[in-house]
Amino acid sequence: MNLFFALLAGLIFGLGLIVAGMANPAKVLGFLDIGGLWDPSLALVMAAAVAIAILGFTWAKKRKVSLLGQPLQLPTSNRIDRRLIGGSLLFGAGWGLAGICPGPALVLLGAGMFKGVIFVAAMVAGMAIFSLLERAR
Numbered sequence: 001m002n003l004f005f006a007l008l009a010g011l012i013f014g015l016g017l018i019v020a021g022m023a024n025p026a027k028v029l030g031f032l033d034i035g036g037l038w039d040p041s042l043a044l045v046m047a048a049a050v051a052i053a054i055l056g057f058t059w060a061k062k063r064k065v066s067l068l069g070q071p072l073q074l075p076t077s078n079r080i081d082r083r084l085i086g087g088s089l090l091f092g093a094g095w096g097l098a099g100i101c102p103g104p105a106l107v108l109l110g111a112g113m114f115k116g117v118i119f120v121a122a123m124v125a126g127m128a129i130f131s132l133l134e135r136a137r
Contacts, residue, residue, distance in 0.1 A: 002068055014107045020045040023107040025099030025115060032096050 014023075021027040022045060030039035057074070066072055095101045100108065100119045108116025 002070065005068060013103065014110070017104050017107050022101075023104040023111075025104075028095070028099040028101075028104075032099070 017023045020042070022042065027039060028042065030037060031042040033039075060072055060074060063072055091101070098115075098119055100115065102123060105116050105119040105123060109120045110116075
């Protein structure tokens with residue numbers, strides 16, 4: 001049952017990314033091009049996502065378990081350190097260069113688009129390198 005709802009949530013999320021244009025790297029790059037032909041439409045998508053997330057987290061903080069009875073594991077740290085800033089910079093640079101972030105990359109991969117395949121391969125390689133560095137640390 002949990003797998004079904006996870007699949008359903010993923011499908012709804014992917015459909016939302018497609019409808020909002022977030023799976024289109026050209027649209028994302030247009031949003032990031034504030035010095036050129038800026039496309040502000042994704043700012044509305046992001047604002048709506050943040051508002052919904054705030055409502056969801058506010059509701060979730062009042063609960064001990066999910067609607068499916070699973071324990072909720074909400075983030076507890078509010079520490080801002082070099083690792084968080086460095087990771088954010090790397091994420092932003094990758095998003096700005098490719099116009100793709102992890103969610104839309106999976107949509108592109110599922111659609112069989114070459115850009116998605118390359119991005120997901122690079123993302124998995126980055127996660128593997130991070131894991132190796134963490135073990136060595």
